[in-house]
Amino acid sequence: MNKWFKSGSPWIWLSAGGVSISLISVLGLLWLIASRGLSYFWPSELYQFDLTDKNGVKSVVIGEIYDREQIPVGQLAHLNLDLDPEQEVLERLLIKTGNRELVSLDFRWILSHNITKTQTPKDLAVVERRTHGNFYGYIDSVVVDGKKVDENQLNELLIRVDKFQQQIDDLQKSDIGAINYQLERLRLKARKYQLQDKLTPERQAKIDSEVTSLNQRYAKLEQELLGYREEISRDHIVMRAMDGQLVTINFEYILKVTFNNQLSLIDKTALFISQIGSFLIEDPREANTEGGVFPAIFGTVLMVLLMTVIVSPFGVIAAIYLHEYAGKNSFTKLLRISVINLAGVPSIVYGVFGLGFFVYMVGGSLDQLFYSENLPSPTFGTPGVLWSALTLAILTLPVVIVSTEEGLSRIPLEMRYGSLALGATKAETLWRIILPIASPAIMTGIILAIARAAGEVAPLMLVGVVKMAPNLPLDGNFPFLHLDRKFMHLGFHIYDVGFQSPNVEAARPLVFATALLLVSIIVALNMTAVSIRNKLREKYKMLEH
Structure with missing residues (x-):
């Protein structure tokens, strides 16, 4: 043993072990980040829970299961639940319910003890919106030009709205943004001449002429922009929420509508890849909690x-x-x-x-x-x-x-x-x-x-x-x-x-x-x-x- 220590082999094995542990730790950390991060883009199954509380009041909760945890029964003693005396833990679920028009928070905890029935209806839809987060519920009707149309036209309408929205974004960021930038440069140019006492009437007239021309172009683009907005604001869908309320959502604020419970594995994989792509190329929304991260x-x-x-x-x-x-x-x-x-x-x-x-x-x-x-x-x-x-x-x-x-x-x-x-x-x-x-x-x-x-x-x-x-x-x-x-x-x-x-x-x-x-x-x-x-x-x- 003494000879083995003097040969230096223990230190070689110790170094190899340290490197191996470090490598396993790094790979484990990357796996944790990847599994938690990529799950964000996978289309989750949508659930409808029928609940009954201790007073017998019934309610319905619709949404995605975000998390599960086991709670010791002793921590729930204040709820006076009718539980088995031998039961030590109780499961509770974190449900993403969305629907910010109706509830203040996107998430709520529900106890499995209060769930009387769990369903995954095929016609349950999730509407991803530009503002106010997701909406979960059933499509009651699709209204185009004041008339109800078949739900099968929904995808065509969303494609048309997305096309108009892309044109609006291009107008605002490229054309109108460029005009605003040029107007600001002309204003600064005039002020610079003024500070240097070089603002002659000829220069002022030239600047005014350019400003007038830009304002005329701006007015035309503004009219075009208003036309696009009118096109996408005239249509809407009516959703029925979990409490039975009807909520009208304008197509202007809808990004996509998906029926997660109807998707096959191939459809979910395609949607998964599509949502990763959107995350990489889109701008953030809702205080950076939704949308993409392309600017970052x-x-x-x-x-x-x-x-x-x-x-x-x-x-x-x-x-x-x-x-x-x-x-x-x-x-x-x-x-x-x-x-x-x-x-x-x-x-x-x-x-x-x-x-x-x-x-x-x-x-x-x-x-x-x-x-x-x-x-x-x-x-x-x-x-x-x-x-x-x-x-x-x-x-x-x-x-x-x-x-x-x-x-x-x-x-x-x-x-x-x-x-x-x-x-x-x-x-x-x-x-x-x-x-x-x-x-x-x-x-x-x-x-x-x-x-x-x-x-x-x-x-x-x-x-x-x-x-x-x-x-x-x-x-x-x-x-x-x-x-x-x-x-x-x-x-x-x-x-x-x-x-x-x-x-x-x-x-x-x-x-x-x-x-x-x-x-x-x-x-x-x-x-x-x-x-x-x-x-x-x-x-x-x-x-x-």
Whole structure:
């Protein structure tokens, strides 16, 4: 046994066991997130429960089963239930009932003891709406132009309404949005001339002419928009709720109507995939608790890419200076100690620094110099995607510097001396020999920077991320990429939905779905960087030998 310990085998097995446990823990966590998150999109079976309380009052509850739990009978003593004395636990169900017009909450708990009958009617429908959440009930009638029509026409009507709604969204976001943007630019242009005492009558007349032309186009588009809205607001369906009440729902607010209990496995799978697609490409609704997360996906990826473009050259240049040019003196040692210490600074401190230096100092100065016509409304003197990228670039800079410097230190001095002996300058040696060989190490630093930056939330809350961004940082208006705009982020979206949502039960599955999406994006970005690193390693493999 003593010989076995001295051979070092126990430590090898201990390390292997630790790695295995870590791997199993990570896979288990991913499985938990994936199972909870993907279940959010699977069409659940719809139930109708007939209830009778202890006083004999009967009621009906319609909805989806969201959760089950076992409650000790002792905790329900105050309800005076007529239970078997030997019964120790009682099951209760969390039912998503929707129908916010009739009840204040989307969810309610019901005790299995009070359920007298459970049904899954085939004609029970769930109506997904743009506002006020889902509605559960039976379709009483479908009304088109004031006349009742057959329910078989429902899908055709929904397709027609969806087509009109898409045209409305395109008009509002593209055409009307572009006109509003141009009108605002003209207003600022006139104010700039006025501040510079250059607003001549000719310039004013030209601006007024352009404004008149834009207003005329706006009026035509507004009439077209009103026409589309009239087309989709004239029709409606009448739903019968669980208490027998009739509720009218206009087609303008309906996204889709599904009869979950009529769906086959293939139909459910198709709807499952469709709902995942909608989650990825649609905008959020209902305080981020419904709809999609496309703006958050776009903001996260854009911010990470900007951060990578900023941190890579600065990190590499700093590492080259420290390793190739700086002398071995006290100043260099101080710089290295500072870089190492920066890696341990809490991320929220970087956020405070970014808010004070980038937003207020740099951004405020830019507003004074180049955007004085916008003041007192700030342009760059307010949190935005550019300042978020710069803040995270500083946060991840030590990682890139340390990784690059380690890559440079592994290159033998003989390669540098050989290049110099053949007549190459130090800059040529650096560019043609050193950097290509060190490129895999540089990519490793970038990979680590991406992994850390994509999951950071605390500093972004101070320098640019918001709960809801009305416009993406990228659009069809010049200069197309608007780095001064605020943006949405998946990490902040998880925090907002999970801890700030007015409807916690409804938001819980969405938290897991968004977390799974964030992990997937981080893995995709890292795998792309790893692929580039491996190609660079193979390309410059001969130089290392």
